[in-house]
Amino acid sequence: MTAWIINLLGLAVIGLIILWFWLSHPKSLHAAGSQPIEISVADGVYTPARIEVSAGKPITLRFVRRDPSPCAEKVMFDSLGMSADLPVNKPTDVTLTPPQPGEYEFTCQMHMYHGALIAK
Ligand SMILES: [Cu+2]
Numbered sequence: 001m002t003a004w005i006i007n008l009l010g011l012a013v014i015g016l017i018i019l020w021f022w023l024s025h026p027k028s029l030h031a032a033g034s035q036p037i038e039i040s041v042a043d044g045v046y047t048p049a050r051i052e053v054s055a056g057k058p059i060t061l062r063f064v065r066r067d068p069s070p071c072a073e074k075v076m077f078d079s080l081g082m083s084a085d086l087p088v089n090k091p092t093d094v095t096l097t098p099p100q101p102g103e104y105e106f107t108c109q110m111h112m113y114h115g116a117l118i119a120k
Helices: 002-024
Strands: 028-030 038-041 045-047 049-051 057-067 072-076 082-083 090-096 102-107 114-119
Touching: 072 090, 082 090
Parallel strands: 028 049, 038 057, 049 114
Antiparallel strands: 038 045, 057 090, 072 082, 072 102, 102 114
């Protein structure tokens, strides 16, 4: 009987670990329509950090920087040759068009913040 309970507890723990990893996976967002996509910049993460978009269509990303540290003051799209300054607490729109299907990373200037556009 005791062994049975321990097995059950073990399974519960494994379940919780799987759930935790599943929940902590970077949030992905599918962009639909022409609404700006709001991205929060705080605590070292962009939220959402992965955004699915359509290749060849312009999209607007609205960055809202809540992190006052200089680390977060720029967002750079290296593969698109673009960057923008992000004032604290002032939503900043960045409009761009991913030219073809693929993954387009965006980062802060120190590459500590990481995000990606997934163009399909
Ligand atoms: Cu940084």
